[in-house]
Amino acid sequence: MQSAGARDTTRRRVLDATSGSRDPVVKALKADDASPHEQPIRVALDAAKPEAAEPVRAPSISPTILVQDVDRRFGDRMAVRHVSFTLHPGERVALIGASGSGKTTLLDMLAGGIRATNGFIFVEGVDIQAMSAPALRRHRARCGIFQQSPVLVPQLTIHQNVLVGRLTHWHWTKTLASMFVTMERDHIRGLLDNVGLGERQFDMPGQLSGGQQQRVAIARTLATEPVVLLADEPTASLDPVTAMTITRLVFDIAARLNATLVFCTHWLDLVRTKVDRVIGMRHGKLALDAPPSEVSEQALDHIYAGSTERIG
Ligand SMILES: Nc1ncnc2c1ncn2[C@@H]1O[C@H](COP(=O)(O)OP(=O)(O)OP(=O)(O)O)[C@@H](O)[C@H]1O
Numbered sequence: 001m002q003s004a005g006a007r008d009t010t011r012r013r014v015l016d017a018t019s020g021s022r023d024p025v026v027k028a029l030k031a032d033d034a035s036p037h038e039q040p041i042r043v044a045l046d047a048a049k050p051e052a053a054e055p056v057r058a059p060s061i062s063p064t065i066l067v068q069d070v071d072r073r074f075g076d077r078m079a080v081r082h083v084s085f086t087l088h089p090g091e092r093v094a095l096i097g098a099s100g101s102g103k104t105t106l107l108d109m110l111a112g113g114i115r116a117t118n119g120f121i122f123v124e125g126v127d128i129q130a131m132s133a134p135a136l137r138r139h140r141a142r143c144g145i146f147q148q149s150p151v152l153v154p155q156l157t158i159h160q161n162v163l164v165g166r167l168t169h170w171h172w173t174k175t176l177a178s179m180f181v182t183m184e185r186d187h188i189r190g191l192l193d194n195v196g197l198g199e200r201q202f203d204m205p206g207q208l209s210g211g212q213q214q215r216v217a218i219a220r221t222l223a224t225e226p227v228v229l230l231a232d233e234p235t236a237s238l239d240p241v242t243a244m245t246i247t248r249l250v251f252d253i254a255a256r257l258n259a260t261l262v263f264c265t266h267w268l269d270l271v272r273t274k275v276d277r278v279i280g281m282r283h284g285k286l287a288l289d290a291p292p293s294e295v296s297e298q299a300l301d302h303i304y305a306g307s308t309e310r311i312g
């Protein structure tokens, strides 16, 4: 671990180096970039869109996140080592790497869920490790996390499951009242419309397919009004068509929220066509950080050397 003095000196240096502002890099998904086999999915999404556009909130300003020389150790194992990069507002980033290369660990640190062993993560110039508990809670509340196997509460309706995402914005008395009264019916309906499930608002999770449950989880994440979206292989357990639907939805939502998106995936066609930037990890280290147009096949071969997860 670094000493407090060393951390302060490095923190000052990093802040000096990053005090300039940067333009947001926001590019909406192009309407004409789908391959023919994606057509049915686009139709499905379009069906969910008309009323969908409205309930998503006006763009928030997503923060600049600076990762500086970060390590994370678990016992004797270095899961992440000497990783540095900057995430710009509205940027869409693919995070790739073989199993065990440190992707989830890195996402967990960005979300403030676990601490770095060494190094710094600055969110809008504030060191995440030095944040007060309320500030860290606020940062975590601004991060929407899409997981591979989202958990819905089986005893709660779809409405109540999505409402859970609102709790961070509420006083405890309102939270308590929500157990007895249907709160924010129209707002939750709007969020569910965004994922094409408005009609299922008062169904139970057990009545939905895996892909539909994943979409409810996305609506729940939307309810938190995130400005950073961290997707950890959210489609890995889904069939290819549903996976494509969910992926498009996540990218669409990121563009509409003007949120920074880090999308962890092994799906290289997505990497080549839908992101602004590719960050690749190998054995915990940063092995690649470039726009897709500059990512060579050799670089991808190197990142996935000896592994079988790569798709495409
Ligand atoms: N809580 C933990 N305790 C001990 N070791 C851990 C822990 N979390 C992760 N690791 C180790 O850290 C390394 C990186 O794990 P991580 O989950 O970040 O990889 P990943 O790139 O997300 O892999 P995958 O593609 O399989 O999800 C692995 O060697 C893993 O065993």
Ligand SMILES: [Mg+2]
Residues within 6 Å of the ligand: 103, 104, 105, 232
């Ligand atoms: Mg992982």
